[in-house]
Amino acid sequence: MCGIVGITSSKEVTPRIISSLKKLEYRGYDSAGLATLSNGNINEVKCEGRVDALEKNIIQTKISGSIGIGHVRWATHGKPSSINAHPHSSEDVSVVHNGIIENSTILKKLLENKGYKFKSQTDTEVIVHLVTDYLKKNNLKNTIIKVLKKLHGSFALGIIFKDQPDLIVGARRGSPLAVGYGPNEHYLGSDSYALKSMTNKISYLNDGEFCILKKDQVEFFDADGTKVNKKILNLSKDDQNYEKGDYKYYMAKEIDEQPITLKNCVNEYIDKHNKEINIYNFPWKINEISSVILIGCGTAYHSCLVAKYWFEQNTSLDVRVDIASEFRYRKIKFKKDCLYVFVSQSGETADTFAALDLCKKNNVKTCAVVNVVESSIARDADLVLPIHCGPEVGVASTKAFLGQMLVLYLLCTKLSYEQKSINKKDYQKKIKDLLSLSKSAKNTLNIEDKIQTLGKDFANSKGSMFLGRGYSYPIALEGALKLKELAYVHAEGYPAGEMKHGPLALIEEGMPVVVIAPRDEHYKKTISNMQEVISRGAKVLLITNKSTDEIYSENIWEQIEVDAISDELIPFLTTIPLQKLAYYSALDKGYDIDKPRNLAKSVTVE
Ligand code: F6R
Numbered sequence: 001m002c003g004i005v006g007i008t009s010s011k012e013v014t015p016r017i018i019s020s021l022k023k024l025e026y027r028g029y030d031s032a033g034l035a036t037l038s039n040g041n042i043n044e045v046k047c048e049g050r051v052d053a054l055e056k057n058i059i060q061t062k063i064s065g066s067i068g069i070g071h072v073r074w075a076t077h078g079k080p081s082s083i084n085a086h087p088h089s090s091e092d093v094s095v096v097h098n099g100i101i102e103n104s105t106i107l108k109k110l111l112e113n114k115g116y117k118f119k120s121q122t123d124t125e126v127i128v129h130l131v132t133d134y135l136k137k138n139n140l141k142n143t144i145i146k147v148l149k150k151l152h153g154s155f156a157l158g159i160i161f162k163d164q165p166d167l168i169v170g171a172r173r174g175s176p177l178a179v180g181y182g183p184n185e186h187y188l189g190s191d192s193y194a195l196k197s198m199t200n201k202i203s204y205l206n207d208g209e210f211c212i213l214k215k216d217q218v219e220f221f222d223a224d225g226t227k228v229n230k231k232i233l234n235l236s237k238d239d240q241n242y243e244k245g246d247y248k249y250y251m252a253k254e255i256d257e258q259p260i261t262l263k264n265c266v267n268e269y270i271d272k273h274n275k276e277i278n279i280y281n282f283p284w285k286i287n288e289i290s291s292v293i294l295i296g297c298g299t300a301y302h303s304c305l306v307a308k309y310w311f312e313q314n315t316s317l318d319v320r321v322d323i324a325s326e327f328r329y330r331k332i333k334f335k336k337d338c339l340y341v342f343v344s345q346s347g348e349t350a351d352t353f354a355a356l357d358l359c360k361k362n363n364v365k366t367c368a369v370v371n372v373v374e375s376s377i378a379r380d381a382d383l384v385l386p387i388h389c390g391p392e393v394g395v396a397s398t399k400a401f402l403g404q405m406l407v408l409y410l411l412c413t414k415l416s417y418e419q420k421s422i423n424k425k426d427y428q429k430k431i432k433d434l435l436s437l438s439k440s441a442k443n444t445l446n447i448e449d450k451i452q453t454l455g456k457d458f459a460n461s462k463g464s465m466f467l468g469r470g471y472s473y474p475i476a477l478e479g480a481l482k483l484k485e486l487a488y489v490h491a492e493g494y495p496a497g498e499m500k501h502g503p504l505a506l507i508e509e510g511m512p513v514v515v516i517a518p519r520d521e522h523y524k525k526t527i528s529n530m531q532e533v534i535s536r537g538a539k540v541l542l543i544t545n546k547s548t549d550e551i552y553s554e555n556i557w558e559q560i561e562v563d564a565i566s567d568e569l570i571p572f573l574t575t576i577p578l579q580k581l582a583y584y585s586a587l588d589k590g591y592d593i594d595k596p597r598n599l600a601k602s603v604t605v606e
Contacts, residue, residue, distance in 0.1 A: 001076075001600045002086075002098040003027040004177070005194050006069040006158040006168045008215045009185035014058060017070040020194045021051045026393050026594070026601040027098075027190065028074030031085035034058065035094040035160060036065025042094045042162055046085035066215075067166055069158040069188070071096040074600040077104065078121030088125045090132045092162045097124040098190055099175040100605050102153035127151065131159060144169055144210055145225045154350065154605065158188050171210035175604045176348050176376050179203045179211055179218055181232060186213040191348065191602070192235055192374050193391065203230040204379065235374065242391040249593040251394030251486075255579050256445060261399045262406060262572070263438035265388040269410045272435065275428045277414040283382055284365060286418040289339045291318035295327050295355050296343035297603065299397040299481065300404055304343055305474035306571050307408035313568070314416035324351035325606070327358075334362035341367045343408070345392055345400035346602040347375020354606075356380055369407045371400050385411060394594045395601045396485055398579050401478065402441070402572055409568070410434075433566045440563035444576040447560055451577060454541060454558060455584025458483060458512050463490035465506070465538075466514045466578070467529060469497060469522035471571045476516055479578030485596050487585035496522075496529040509537035512557075514581070516574050518545045520567040527553050541581075543574050 003024025007013040017034055025032075032054040033046030043063040047053045051072060071086035077100070078084035087094040101107070104123035107130065112118070116129040130150060134143040140161065154174025161167060170177050170188045180187035180195035180202050188211075189195040192202045205211060208223040220228040247253040271278055292311055294304035304321045311319035322330075324342075328351060340359045344352045347370040356377055359366050368381035371389050378384045387403030417427040458464055464483065466476035477493035484491050494503055496515065507513070513533050517526035523544075531553055534540050539557040545564045562573035586593045 001028055001074040001602060001604045002190070003072040003194060004069070004096050004098055004156055004158045004188065004190040006096075006160070006170065006188035006213070007185060008067045008166050008168050008213050009182075010066055010215055011185070012064055013066055013068045014064050016198065017068050018051060018055050018058065019197065020189065021054070021070045021072050023197070024072050024190065024194045025051055026395060028072045028600045029595050030075050030080030031073045031082065032071065033085040033087050034063070034068060034070040035087040035089055036063055036068035037160055037162065037165055038063075038065040040162065040165075042089050042091070042160065044087055044089050044094060046087070047082045048080055048085065067160060067168065069094065069096045069160055069168065076100050076605055077123040084120045084122050086124060088120060088122065088128045090128050092135060093128055093131045094160050095124060095128050095131070096158045097127060098156040098604060099154035099173075101126060101151055101155065103151070107150065127157065140164065140169070141212070141221070141225055144171065145223070148173070148210065148223060156190055166214050168213045169210060170205065170213065172205040173207055174350060177205045179205070179213065181218070185215050186218050188213060191372075196235060200235040202233050202235055202374065204374070204376075233374065242393065249394065251396055251398060251583055251593050254392055254394050254399045255576065255583065257390070258399050258402050258576065259438045259442035259445070261389045261403055262441055265403055265406050266434050266438065268386070268388050269407070270431055270434060275431050277410050277431065279385065279411065279414050281383065284339075286415065289317065289337060289365070289415070291320070291335065291338040292341060293320045293322060293338060294341045294343060294408070295322045295324050295352065297324050297349050297351055299401045299478060300343040300345060300349075300352070302474045302478040302481070303401055303404035303408060304341075305477065306405050306471055307412060309471050310409055310412045310568060314412055315419055315421050317415065317419070324349065324355040328355040332358075334359065334364050336364060339365045339367055341369060341408070341411070342377055342381060343369045343404050344375070344377050345371045345397050345404070347372040347377040348602050348604050349377075350604050350606050353377055353380075369404055371403065393601075395596055395599050396482055396582070396593075402575065405572060430566075430568075433569055437565070437569055437572055440565050440573055441576065444562045444573045447577055447580065450558065450560065451580045452584045455581055456588045457539070458581060459487050459489060459585035459588040461489060461512050463492070463506070464512045464514065465503065465533075466491060466493045466516070467496040467499065467526070467533070468516035469495060469526050470520060471568070472516035472518060472522070472526070472574060475571050475574050475578065476514070478575060479514055479516070479581070482579055482582035483585060485599060486582045486591065486593060487589055488591070488597065489585065496526045499529055499532065504532065504536065507533050507536040507538050511538050512541065513538040514541045514543065514578065516543045518562075518567065518570040518574060519547050519549065519564070520570065527551070530556075543577055545570060545573070
């Protein structure tokens with residue numbers, strides 16, 4: 001959440017900061033700003049709204065410089081406005097900040113008592129005045145060490161100084177920060193994605209570290225100021241030019257890419273020749289694991305909920321699922337024979353990262369299922385299982401959800417076979433089914449016309465419900481989440497069997513309800529539950545799979561049939577119409593689908 005970019009160079013930096021900020025906009029888009037140093041002064045331009053608006057201001061004000069920092073904001077302290085936008089500057093320093101300073105109120109009082117005047121409602125401004133204050137009696141390095149020790153909470157910082165014409169300080173605690181290396185210039189970025197158009201040579205700061213960047217030199221230090229040596233990593237250039245192409249929104253493109261991303265991921269893990277799932281570098285023996293806890297937030301958490309059914313059904317492992325923000329504060333009894341699996345598209349989600357950190361401190365086995373392999377979560381876990389989706393830019397997670405489910409399914413299947421909970425024949429049947437999953441996902445995309453019309457009804461409803469049993473229950477949760485976050489319509493996912501214990505009271509004439517009822521062991525029960533909502537006036541969109549068997553139910557409003565594949569893999573297909581439904585509902589309302597209100601991708605604050 002929030003994005004930082006900084007460049008120190010001998011060339012003009014403003015246009016490149018702007019174009020990197022555009023790439024970072026998925027991290028926050030309520031306001032944006034930029035500061036440069038030129039002619040011995042700090043020049044600052046900020047505005048409410050998007051980077052496009054900032055760009056126009058910059059053209060008007062003509063600010064320039066060969067060193068600068070920029071920021072896109074997702075408001076935490078103080079509403080979105082140009083005053084609260086970053087950078088925050090005094091005459092001497094300018095600061096961009098991701099994260100939350102938890103003791104900002106106390107620090108603000110102390111600084112006000114010393115005569116410092118605050119312009120904004122942000123927590124960040126205390127950093128500006130603290131740095132300014134410490135610089136009066138300390139050199140730059142000691143100032144940074146002392147200021148960082150004063151701050152509680154999480155941060156990634158970029159700081160420039162009036163009296164240091166080619167120097168940027170970066171610092172990290174909790175929020176990610178990367179340094180990029182270019183020809184006679186260096187870069188600072190809140191993730192490597194922002195820097196990829198300028199370099200593929202990157203180093204990451206670890207928690208508690210800070211760095212001093214000059215155009216021809218980079219130094220890293222730990223919290224006490226001791227020098228730290230860093231590896232320079234070479235990033236793959238594959239994702240460098242991930243653009244929308246002919247699509248209006250990234251989300252539409254990312255939904256349509258799913259057959260390809262599933263195929264890529266299957267190809268990465270499955271040895272077709274030997275009919276084998278390969279999980280390379282698995283660091284433990286199978287008898288060292290007797291339970292699994294799957295942890296994530298939001299959509300990633302939903303993928304864990306689906307996986308719970310797979311683990312229960314196919315392995316003899318005890319399996320639990322937890323929301324990262326709950327897990328991290330519970331009094332957990334950590335177990336050496338438990339595998340703690342952290343699922344995250346970005347690999348930077350603050351709660352998931354903190355939950356992983358807790359596990360690391362307790363010295364237990366950790367595994368990361370991530371999309372961004374250079375992320376903090378990937379770097380810290382014992383085992384990394386990438387989902388191979390390529391960049392996901394739309395704030396609402398789509399292809400990553402399918403990728404997360406796929407990798408969890410592969411892990412589960414591999415463990416179940418290693419444990420001898422399933423035999424070779426079943427194991428190879430599952431592999432065969434996986435090899436045709438991409439094709440069925442492609443067939444499921446052909447629902448455009450129907451779903452566009454349905455989107456209107458959902459968009460214009462007072463609220464809706466999504467019902468399912470078994471694997472389809474977490475898919476119902478995911479469908480409801482997508483509709484809420486994109487179309488701003490209240491939607492609730494519910495286990496179909498729970499309706500009569502309360503929520504049935506919500507059903508009224510004309511209310512759209514999605515029922516996910518593939519023809520699995522729950523089918524008949526779910527159809528009965530569907531009948532109960534239809535008889536109370538609901539308009540039901542039934543999502544099921546193709547079959548020659550008739551559906552014994554009347555008055556179904558609309559029906560979508562996905563391919564008939566193995567029951568276990570059906571969630572991959574039933575998800576797709578729900579993603580499209582949310583997309584078209586939001587399109588009908590004219591909302592900005594890739595950047596829904598109040599949200600941001602990569603939630604790096606608690
Ligand atoms: C919903 C969505 C979020 C994320 C959640 C976790 O569409 O995208 O619920 O799934 O913020 O993000 P990651 O997977 O990056 O940890």
